[in-house]
Amino acid sequence: MKRRYTISVFTENFIGILSRITLIFTRRGINIDGFTASESREEGIYRITIEVNTTEEQVIQLSRQIEKIIDVIKAFYYVDDEMVFQEIALYKIPIDSIDPGLEKVIRQYNAKIISAEKDFVVIEMTGHKEDTQDLLEVLKEFNVLEFVRSGRVAVAKPMVSIDKYL
Amino acid sequence: MNDSQIRGAEIVIKSLVAENAKFIFGYPGGAIMPVYDALYDYMDQIQHILTRHEQGAIHAAQGYARVSGKVGVCMATSGPGATNLITGMADALIDSTPLVCITGQVLSPLLGTDAFQETDVVGISMPATKWNIQVRRVEDIAPAIAKGFHIARSGRPGPVLIDITKDAQVALGDYNYVPCLNIRSYRPYPKVEDSVIDAAAELINNAKRPYLLYGQGVILGKAESQLKAFLDKTGIPAACTLLGTGALSEEHPNYVGKLGMHGNYAPNMLTNKCDVLISVGMRFDDRVTGDVKRYAKQAKVIHLELDPAEINKIVKADVPVLGDCKVSLEKLVEKVEKKEHPEWFKQFRALEAEEKRVVVGNDLSPTKNGLTMGEVIRHINEFKADDAILVTDVGQHQMVAWRYFEYKTSRTQVTSGGLGTMGFSLPAALGAQLHDYSKEVICVVGDGGIQMTIQELGAIMQTKAPVKVVLLNNNFLGMVRQWQQLFFDKRYSFTELDNPDFIKIAEAYNFKVQIVDERVDLRQAVAEMFVHDGPYFLEVKVEKEDNVFPMIATGSSVEEVRLK
Ligand SMILES: Cc1ncc(C[n+]2csc(CCOP(=O)(O)OP(=O)(O)O)c2C)c(N)n1
Ligand SMILES: [Mg+2]
Numbered sequence: 001m002k003r004r005y006t007i008s009v010f011t012e013n014f015i016g017i018l019s020r021i022t023l024i025f026t027r028r029g030i031n032i033d034g035f036t037a038s039e040s041r042e043e044g045i046y047r048i049t050i051e052v053n054t055t056e057e058q059v060i061q062l063s064r065q066i067e068k069i070i071d072v073i074k075a076f077y078y079v080d081d082e083m084v085f086q087e088i089a090l091y092k093i094p095i096d097s098i099d100p101g102l103e104k105v106i107r108q109y110n111a112k113i114i115s116a117e118k119d120f121v122v123i124e125m126t127g128h129k130e131d132t133q134d135l136l137e138v139l140k141e142f143n144v145l146e147f148v149r150s151g152r153v154a155v156a157k158p159m160v161s162i163d164k165y166l
Numbered sequence: 167m168n169d170s171q172i173r174g175a176e177i178v179i180k181s182l183v184a185e186n187a188k189f190i191f192g193y194p195g196g197a198i199m200p201v202y203d204a205l206y207d208y209m210d211q212i213q214h215i216l217t218r219h220e221q222g223a224i225h226a227a228q229g230y231a232r233v234s235g236k237v238g239v240c241m242a243t244s245g246p247g248a249t250n251l252i253t254g255m256a257d258a259l260i261d262s263t264p265l266v267c268i269t270g271q272v273l274s275p276l277l278g279t280d281a282f283q284e285t286d287v288v289g290i291s292m293p294a295t296k297w298n299i300q301v302r303r304v305e306d307i308a309p310a311i312a313k314g315f316h317i318a319r320s321g322r323p324g325p326v327l328i329d330i331t332k333d334a335q336v337a338l339g340d341y342n343y344v345p346c347l348n349i350r351s352y353r354p355y356p357k358v359e360d361s362v363i364d365a366a367a368e369l370i371n372n373a374k375r376p377y378l379l380y381g382q383g384v385i386l387g388k389a390e391s392q393l394k395a396f397l398d399k400t401g402i403p404a405a406c407t408l409l410g411t412g413a414l415s416e417e418h419p420n421y422v423g424k425l426g427m428h429g430n431y432a433p434n435m436l437t438n439k440c441d442v443l444i445s446v447g448m449r450f451d452d453r454v455t456g457d458v459k460r461y462a463k464q465a466k467v468i469h470l471e472l473d474p475a476e477i478n479k480i481v482k483a484d485v486p487v488l489g490d491c492k493v494s495l496e497k498l499v500e501k502v503e504k505k506e507h508p509e510w511f512k513q514f515r516a517l518e519a520e521e522k523r524v525v526v527g528n529d530l531s532p533t534k535n536g537l538t539m540g541e542v543i544r545h546i547n548e549f550k551a552d553d554a555i556l557v558t559d560v561g562q563h564q565m566v567a568w569r570y571f572e573y574k575t576s577r578t579q580v581t582s583g584g585l586g587t588m589g590f591s592l593p594a595a596l597g598a599q600l601h602d603y604s605k606e607v608i609c610v611v612g613d614g615g616i617q618m619t620i621q622e623l624g625a626i627m628q629t630k631a632p633v634k635v636v637l638l639n640n641n642f643l644g645m646v647r648q649w650q651q652l653f654f655d656k657r658y659s660f661t662e663l664d665n666p667d668f669i670k671i672a673e674a675y676n677f678k679v680q681i682v683d684e685r686v687d688l689r690q691a692v693a694e695m696f697v698h699d700g701p702y703f704l705e706v707k708v709e710k711e712d713n714v715f716p717m718i719a720t721g722s723s724v725e726e727v728r729l730k
Contacts, residue, residue, distance in 0.1 A: 012351050015300070016288060023293050057478075064475040070297040070317055073351040166350055 004033075005059040006085065006154050007066065007077045009048040010040060010162045014071040021048065021072075024065045030054060034087075034151030042162065045073065049154050074165045078156055085154030089132035090114075091123040091139050092146035102142050109135045120145060171338040174304040175200035178268065178330065179208045181311040184343040187239045187266075189230060189600060190214045191223040195243025197283060198270030200335035215600065215629060218621035220247050222593035224254025225619065228263050229594030232580045233555055234601040235388070237264040237318050244270050245283030248290075248329070253587055255294035255325045260584030261409060262386060264323035266314045267295075274302040274331040287329050296324030302331045304339035309346070316346040321354025322473045323386060356474065358489035358497060366468045366485045367501035369442050375510045376402045377440035377465075379425060379454075382409035382583075383447015383472060389492035390576045393446065394418065396499045401506040403514055405433035407448045409583045412573040422514045426454045427718050428565040431525075432517035434716070434724040437462050439513070446470045447491045450480035451584065460723035470494050524729040525715050530570065536709030537685060539566040539638050545692040546608060546636070547572045554606035555580060555598050559591035559615035562644040565714045567610040589618025592635065596622060599631040606634065606696070613639040613665050623675035626701050634695050635677070637668055637705040640712070648713045672703035683707035 011017050018037065025032050034051035052059065059077045066075040091111075093102070098121065106112065111125035123139070125132050132149055172180075178201050182190065192214060194202045205214055217223040220242040227238030242251055248269040258265045272281040288300045297317045301310045307330060314326040370376055384393050390413050397404055397420040404420045406413065414421055423430030425437075434456075437443070443465040448454070455461040458480055469476075469483035470491045477486040487494045529540030543566060556571045557580040558564040564581060573579055580598055582590040595609035616637055626633050643661040650658050672679045678698050682691045688706065695702045718727045 016292065016298070019289065020292055027293065061475070061479060064477075068473070068475045070349065070352050 002053055002055055004051065004053050004080055005077050006080070006083055006152065007050040007052065007059065007063055007075055008154065008156060009050065009066055009075045010073040010165070011046050011048060011069075012071040012073065013044055013046050017046075017069070017071050018048070020069050021050070021066055024062060025052070028062075030058070030062070036151035036153055038153070040162065042166075045162065049152055051152055074162060076156060076160065078154075082157050083154040084157065085128070085152045086126050087129055087132060087150050087152045088124065088126045089135070089147070089149040091125075091136065091144055092120050093123060093139065093142050094120050094145060097142040105135070105138055109138075111135060170340065172341050173200065173204065173335065174307050174330070174337050174339060175204040175335040177304065177307045177339060177341050178311065178335070179204045179212065180341055181308050181343055182239060183208065183211050184345070185237070185311070185315045187212060187237065189227075190239045190241050191217055191226040191230070191597065192241030193217060193220050193223055193243070193247060195247045195270065195283070197244035197272055197332050198241060198247070198268075198335075200332065201241065201268070201270065215596070215625065217593060217596075217625045219619065220250030221253055221589065222619050222622040222625060224251045224258070224265070224267065225587075225590050225593035226597035226600075226622075226625070227265055228254060228258055228590075229557060229580055229597030230601050231263050231265060231597075232594070233577050233598045235577065237266055237315055238597065239266050239268070241268045242270070243283065244272055244287070245285045248285055248287035252291060252294055253585075255291055255327065257582050257585040257587045257590065258325040259294055259296060261582065262323050262382060263325065264318040265325035266311070266318050267325060267327045269327065269329045270335070271300065271329045271331045273333045275333075277331070287327065291327045294325070295327050298327035298329070300329040300331070301334055304334050304337035307334060307339070308341065308343050312344060312346040313349065316349070317352070321352075355472070355490050356488045358487065358494045360497070362485055362487050363494065363497045363501060366444075366487055367498055369466050369468060369485060370400060370402075370444065370498075371503050373442035375440045375507070376400070376442040376444060377436065378402045378404040378444040378446060379407065379448055380404060380410045380413055380446045381407040381448025382413075383470075383491050384410060384413040385576050387447060387472065387490055387492045389447070389495055390414070392492050392495035392499070396495050396502070399499055399504050400502050401504075402444070403507070403511060405430070407451070407454055408568060408581065409579070410448060411568065411579040412576050415574045416572055417574060423518065424569065426451075427456075428569065428714050428716065430518065430569075431521035431716050431727055431729060432514040434718060434727040435517055436513060437724045438464065440465050442466050442468065444468045444470070446495070447472070449476045455480065456718045456722050456724045456726070460725070521716065521729065529566070534709075536712070537683070537688065537706060538712060539563050539708050540570050541685070541688065542636065542638060542692070542706050542708070543567050543570040543610075545689050548689070549693055549696040550608065551606050553578060554608060557581065557591045557595040557598055557607060557609045559611040560586045560588045560645075561612045561615060562640070562648060562712070562714050563610055563612045563638040565645075588615040590615075592616060592619050593622045593625070595633045595635070596626050596629065596631050599633050600629065603632065607632075608634045608636060610636045610638060612644060613637060613641060613663060613668070614643045616668070620671065623672060623677065627675045627677070630700065632700050632702070635672070635701075635703045636695075637703070638708050639665065639668065639705055640708050640710050641665060642710055644712075645714070647711070651711070651713065653719070668705050669703070677701045677703040679703045679705075681705045681707070
């Protein structure tokens with residue numbers, strides 16, 4: 001059965017590591033739904049968060065193949081329940097769409113205006129994909145000029161630490 | 167700058183010497199010229215073998231690595247030199263062969279500008295290497311080489327690529343070689359857990375029809391004697407994969423034959439009759455399993471494997487024994503009971519007799535007119551030394567030679583297994599021979615494959631390596647023709663060859679030559695080949711349209727192995 005998994009990878013900061021990781025997915029014809037990279041708590045160790053929609057068998061294989069990369073320290077995989085995660089979305093709306101209706105929507109979704117320019121405003125919302133997608137649908141009536149959503153950033157609920165693997 | 171500093175190019179050579187590399191197989195060119203210049207002063211410490219194509223260089227390094235157990239080293243220039251290595255890298259990766267490949271790269275300021283002979287070899291080789299790196303600073307050369315050797319030879323071995331820009335080669339730096347022993351993100355030898363050893367031993371001790379499959383992991387892990395001890399005690403029948411061949415002497419009483427598409431009848435058939443399947447250092451290649459949905463479903467599977475990514479990849483293991491098989495076999499042998507399985511062996515021997523009757527007899531001692539590949543191998547067996555090394559190319563001759571050559575010691579079988587690279591054998595035989603001139607190295611090659619790397623006759627000539635080349639000429643891309651006959655209504659689309667006069671070619675390269683097209687001359691010709699001290703080229707004109715059997719057709723189950 002396919003479902004959404006998040007693979008959390010801890011790696012050395014080595015040129016080419018992102019290519020090596022994505023090759024594992026492309027070779028198997030698996031789409032990456034989200035991909036973020038940043039430094040982790042440990043200096044020099046990077047944390048890559050990858051979202052895929054696949055089966056448990058496949059996600060195990062993917063994680064093992066990722067761990068096989070020399071500069072990868074550890075790859076964990078989780079289902080959504082095992083993680084706390086967020087995504088950020090930005091919506092660009094023309095200035096002439098602003099009306100009381102828009103303000104109500106912003107309040108209702110706990111979003112905020114982070115920039116107001118001469119011709120447009122930028123609204124930001126953080127949350128799960130379903131919520132930011134929802135807001136997009138609602139905002140369509142206000143004429144969304146641009147929309148962008150980040151990959152997820154996530155921390156795991158199980159109390160495992162990367163220290164054990166260093 | 168101080169006086170003790172040397173150029174990066176010299177650091178490359180000194181690092182290779184520090185790693186005890188005896189040979190560099192390579193080919194020069196612009197971006198690697200500083201290293202070749204440095205080499206000129208080190209000819210007494212490391213031998214460079216000039217092949218005639220970079221593909222030849224890397225296959226020679228593979229042949230050397232496979233028989234010696236050491237890391238093979240090859241070198242090439244940037245651009246086309248580097249891309250010519252790619253086939254060999256892919257081959258070495260899938261067959262777990264330790265290699266360090268060094269390529270020159272354009273000056274670092276020119277990277278990404280489409281400079282002359284610039285190619286992104288780090289990018290291209292990523293899926294074909296265990297690890298790779300581009301070095302742009304002289305101080306990074308020695309650490310990269312140290313890390314490369316460690317990665318290439320440890321754990322599950324494989325090829326690494328080190329791409330060095332020309333400015334790093336000519337810059338001056340300090341030489342201080344520190345071998346790499348540990349990389350924090352890399353754990354090559356997972357610890358064997360005692361609890362799984364107990365679980366495995368229990369399954370084995372209670373098994374009625376246990377069956378062991380061994381692969382190249384036994385050879386790579388230097389676990390041949392542990393495997394033998396385990397088999398001696400447990401009395402379990404054992405079959406080998408293509409690359410595992412030789413890990414156990416074929417004269418061992420427990421040896422029951424070879425697995426896979428053109429392996430033996432009994433080992434394939436009875437895979438679906440055993441109750442416990444113990445696989446040691448093998449990865450359930452589809453050429454071994456046939457239709458995996460109908461593979462050993464009745465059996466409990468114990469999988470001894472070093473690479474965590476192989477566990478449950480193809481066949482689900484009831485008891486995965488992760489770790490070095492040398493260690494796990496040593497632990498297991500303590501826990502298993504001494505047993506014999508005479509009734510179970512009888513089943514193997516009965517099917518073996520059937521294969522002998524239907525296939526082997528006709529292959530080895532044919533009565534029809536045309537010469538068979540099998541009878542050539544029979545005569546080779548007659549004259550070869552026990553530890554002779556057989557290097558084969560890819561095709562019918564590969565399967566026939568593998569089936570009939572009598573393997574008695576480890577590291578005597580060299581072939582391109584996972585990738586099936588035609589053209590592999592001639593340069594690989596050169597590399598194998600260079601490791602030890604006193605050993606017999608026989609290269610069995612087809613008329614198609616030899617023409618993929620035939621230029622390496624020149625490298626053999628130059629080194630005077632006494633390789634025995636046996637060309638089994640059927641005037642066809644035989645293995646493809648066989649498939650066309652069996653699965654494509656005999657529509658022989660582009661598989662028949664108009665061949666050159668191979669003898670003239672070999673003579674031009676100073677080989678002693680001989681051609682045989684009649685049975686009466688065969689035995690004598692093979693005998694003469696073995697007494698000749700130097701490169702030898704024997705061409706045998708064999709039957710054009712013979713087929714290799716047994717055979718498991720693609721998509722069939724191991725039980726559907728056909729004898730004809
Ligand atoms: C580089 C490469 N190209 C194509 C193939 C596909 N292939 C497999 S066996 C074979 C025929 C080999 O012919 P030959 O060398 O004459 O050996 P034979 O089968 O006749 O013994 C071919 C074309 C391959 N394995 N490798
Ligand atoms: Mg042929």
